[in-house]
Amino acid sequence: MPLLVICNPVCGDGTAKALFEAHVLPLLEKHGKGVYKLVETTVDAHAGIALAQFLESTATSKDQVNVILGSGDGTLHDIVNYLPSIQLTGDRAGKPFPRIHFSLVPCGTANALYSSLFPPPSSDVDIAYRLQSVTSFLESKPAIPLSVAITNLSSPPFARKRPQTAVSSVVTSTALHASILHDSEALRKEIPSMERFKVAARNNSTKWYTSSVKLLPAPSIGVVEIYDPTTKTFIPHAESVLDDPIVDVEGPFAYFLSTVNVDRLEPQFRITPLSRTIPPSEATCDIIILRPLRDPSNDWDESPEAREAFVAKLWLVLGGAYSNGAHIDLRYNEEGEIVTEGDGPTVVEYVRCGGWEWSPDDMDPSAHFLCSDGAIFHIEQGGRAVCSAATPQEGAGFAVYA
Numbered sequence: 001m002p003l004l005v006i007c008n009p010v011c012g013d014g015t016a017k018a019l020f021e022a023h024v025l026p027l028l029e030k031h032g033k034g035v036y037k038l039v040e041t042t043v044d045a046h047a048g049i050a051l052a053q054f055l056e057s058t059a060t061s062k063d064q065v066n067v068i069l070g071s072g073d074g075t076l077h078d079i080v081n082y083l084p085s086i087q088l089t090g091d092r093a094g095k096p097f098p099r100i101h102f103s104l105v106p107c108g109t110a111n112a113l114y115s116s117l118f119p120p121p122s123s124d125v126d127i128a129y130r131l132q133s134v135t136s137f138l139e140s141k142p143a144i145p146l147s148v149a150i151t152n153l154s155s156p157p158f159a160r161k162r163p164q165t166a167v168s169s170v171v172t173s174t175a176l177h178a179s180i181l182h183d184s185e186a187l188r189k190e191i192p193s194m195e196r197f198k199v200a201a202r203n204n205s206t207k208w209y210t211s212s213v214k215l216l217p218a219p220s221i222g223v224v225e226i227y228d229p230t231t232k233t234f235i236p237h238a239e240s241v242l243d244d245p246i247v248d249v250e251g252p253f254a255y256f257l258s259t260v261n262v263d264r265l266e267p268q269f270r271i272t273p274l275s276r277t278i279p280p281s282e283a284t285c286d287i288i289i290l291r292p293l294r295d296p297s298n299d300w301d302e303s304p305e306a307r308e309a310f311v312a313k314l315w316l317v318l319g320g321a322y323s324n325g326a327h328i329d330l331r332y333n334e335e336g337e338i339v340t341e342g343d344g345p346t347v348v349e350y351v352r353c354g355g356w357e358w359s360p361d362d363m364d365p366s367a368h369f370l371c372s373d374g375a376i377f378h379i380e381q382g383g384r385a386v387c388s389a390a391t392p393q394e395g396a397g398f399a400v401y402a
């Protein structure tokens with residue numbers, strides 16, 4: 001079975017190539033795994049094109065295809081977006097794509113998927129930690145199918161345009177997370193370090209995002225589920241029943257972030273922790289929603305003062321994600337203080353469902369950003385984003401050694 005190695009030399013701290021030369025390639029050789037082709041990506045989005053060319057040049061192979069991928073999440077994103085958008089030519093023309101099995105070597109900045117599959121013991125990780133997915137491949141362990149979240153960004157009906165599609169294997173977000181990713185890119189020249197994310201977060205901390213949201217059930221469950229901190233389980237959402245399962249959620253929103261496959265976006269930032277501790281039985285989106293007007297101390301007040309007052313609560317929630325996902329159990333007391341006990345309203349709504357729709361208010365430009373695995377998209381005026389989770393069929397799609 002031919003083996004393709006793809007390495008992004010510019011991801012993370014730029015040491016992927018050295019890591020491959022010193023450790024990954026010798027390990028493959030030691031196990032008799034001849035590398036059919038070694039690709040160092042030379043430009044943005046190169047990985048998907050290289051994999052498509054590889055598939056076309058190995059058309060006789062009926063087996064699954066194995067790829068060793070040295071990168072962060074963005075390079076995987078390039079692949080999962082490019083392949084479904086093309087038709088293979090040559091001997092593969094008209095034939096279905098084979099299943100593609102990835103062995104991940106974490107070389108990026110955040111490595112959300114890898115650190116979700118292999119939670120790091122501490123912030124200091126050694127070579128053995130980084131070679132676990134390759135080792136699983138070498139030990140012929142089964143690969144886990146990757147779910148994807150497919151988001152269609154549609155224009156207003158009168159525009160008569162095809163929707164734009166974004167495929168995520170990690171995160172799809174709007175509101176604060178999308179704004180941080182958007183603004184930090186603009187700050188890259190001025191602040192090349194990771195500090196730019198902190199600056200972008202501070203600059204956006206008082207923003208609330210106006211949008212209408214619909215939560216859609218996963219087909220086999222039939223209703224939208226919500227996490228209940230009392231029972232520590234997902235229960236049917238109070239507004240979702242089998243014959244009327246769609247839940248309408250009104251903003252404003254401070255945070256709206258949806259994941260597939262991962263419980264964290266960085267090694268210690270467990271934003272959707274239950275995707276690991278209560279794994280879903282089918283492809284679902286785990287969504288964290290923070291709506292400031294749920295705060296009992298807020299009397300439907302959207303003034304600048306109310307937004308300023310909420311910032312400390314926002315940081316408490318995000319701090320909880322850094323404390324092993326503790327934010328999902330936080331509640332408000334009657335005074336609107338955030339507490340860890342009692343039976344007050346939960347601070348975040350942690351939803352598990354089949355998909356969602358985000359229809360931003362035309363008057364709120366910041367609500368029009370959407371982030372798909374770090375790539376930023378813009379929802380047109382009058383348009384909306386519709387996201388649904390999907391799992392590949394047997395023998396197709398993407399899988400990863402874990």
Ligand SMILES: Nc1ncnc2c1ncn2[C@@H]1O[C@H](COP(=O)(O)OP(=O)(O)OP(=O)(O)O)[C@@H](O)[C@H]1O
Pocket residue numbers: 008009010011012013041042043044045046071072073074075076078107108109110111112374
């Ligand atoms: N030679 C190259 N020059 C410039 N960009 C590249 C090159 N090769 C790949 N890229 C781009 O680099 C981007 C970032 O890669 P990736 O996300 O894998 O690393 P990261 O951002 O450091 O990690 P993470 O996503 O885990 O935070 C990808 O979008 C990819 O298209």
